[in-house]
Amino acid sequence: MRLELLTPAEMADADRLAIAEGPFDGIGLMRNAGRAVADVVLERFPAAAHVQVLVGPGNNGGDGYVAARILQESGIAVSLWASGTPREGSDAAIAAEECPLTASPLAEFEAAAGAVVVDALYGAGLSKPLSGDAARAVTLITEKKLKVVAVDLPSGVSGESGKVLGSAFRAAVTVTFACKKPGHLLLPGRDLCGDLIVADIGIRSSVLDTVAGRIFENKPPLWRDVFPKPAVDTHKYRRGHAGIFSGGPTTTGAARLSALAAARAGAGAVTVFSPGNALAVNAMHLTSIMLRKVDDIAELAAVLGEGRSSAFVLGPGFGVGEKARDFALAILAAGGRLAEAGAEGLVLDADGITAFRDAPQWLFEAAARAEAPALVLTPHEGEFVRLFPEIAGKEDLSKLGKARAAAEAAHAVIIYKGADTVIAAPDGRTAINSNGAPWLATAGSGDVLAGIVAGLIAQRMPPFEAACAAVWLHAEAGSQLGPGLIAEDLPAALPRVIKPLYLSPDAG
């Protein structure tokens, strides 16, 4: 399956190019699309006695006319309800002509108890909020709890952003064509799509290669080629050393969660750098993880000078303030010297992000330096607003657009966390995660994620791929653990989700 996600504009380009190159013309593609929808209705709802097909004026409606015809030919009672009429000479007009059913106006629509609904009102061409007859149909169908099969997207959901314009259908199944779109994975779109089926309608993969941009679904094939694999003759420091900064005596747990996660992700050695007054409490809870006192910038400079650590986590439980800023900037400034010794990156999470709320530019400028270690920022929504208030306020941008803009502004890989985590690189590559589970919404879960990222970067995995892999592994572990999950469980669950990556080329 392809991992590229096509925006509605890219999909329209794909349609045009596919029609120009063949083998199918526009109506040919539409017939294939409509047949795919009818097949799904027949497979999923074999006992359906009545299908109500709602068609709009564009090509989405065209697919609906085709599906209505095929469903009627297969012996099902079909009723057709139209909003507007297709433009003369369009593919949708041909599909309407080929459909023997007479459409009633959508204004007269009544939801029939027990019917299955095919929603072919609007798809990629959704241009304004759903209102009037379409919004009324959403209400009636929702009230009667009818099963909806959406064509391309549930009408009302933006294929670009996953946002709802006005109101939207909640589908049991959505059938889209050729490739997924960002709106199928971003919330609330993902939730409204129900099961998502990608149907092949005869668009050549060379066409998709031509139009595809740099947006991907986050799955192992995106990063498995660079996932670290220890050489047979490796030793612990060659596998990478991660350094995790601990907070004071009452806030040390977060750093230990990160440290355990970095170790489980495969870093050969992990050290917790702790303030002197928290050494005892850290020591009481650490076994395979090493511990070292780092109280101030001079002691940090000594650590950096040794060049042993190749990736750092700063922020979980660390405290918001000058010390967090000074430490982060010192690590980013030491890049040149560190790079020689192999230091690759700084994962700035939680308090480390908040510490820069009044001076984000200091951070961004430090990360922009060519020799600086890679910076990975892992904000949840609240932290994102603190660091990127202007970008966060842009209503017209999707979560994906915001993550991209932030990555460019900060010269950093951004992991914009949430149920639909988006990972963005400064060069424009963006991935949307889709294997998460709400069980991950638990205190300390983000600290574990930061540790996994650092553990992978310590092993020389490139930062964007390390971020994508970490998010996927974290989500996979969360999904597998399920109810009752607490953050402590996540590091221990990592071997179970990492091992299949080595064993099977098709894992995930």
Ligand SMILES: NC(=O)C1=CN([C@@H]2O[C@H](COP(=O)(O)OP(=O)(O)OC[C@H]3O[C@@H](n4cnc5c(N)ncnc54)[C@H](OP(=O)(O)O)[C@@H]3O)[C@@H](O)[C@H]2O)[C@@H](O)CC1
């Ligand atoms: N050969 C191909 O190209 C293939 C395409 N395929 C199919 O085409 C679909 C895209 O088709 P599309 O570009 O015609 O857009 P579509 O979603 O039908 O909507 C446009 C129409 O709806 C109207 N409209 C929009 N929102 C509205 C609202 N809220 N309330 C009221 N009106 C609204 C809009 O009005 P306007 O913006 O012009 O004012 C315009 O008239 C795609 O999703 C897939 O299903 C497949 O068959 C594969 C082959």
Ligand SMILES: Nc1ncnc2c1ncn2[C@@H]1O[C@H](COP(=O)(O)OP(=O)(O)O)[C@@H](O)[C@H]1O
């Ligand atoms: N509903 C959800 N579905 C999937 N993942 C979620 C959900 N809610 C939170 N997460 C994930 O859980 C983690 C929580 O991180 P964070 O908010 O930083 O928590 P903490 O600061 O307590 O560690 C993130 O990786 C986030 O993407």
Ligand SMILES: [K+]
């Ligand atoms: K639709």
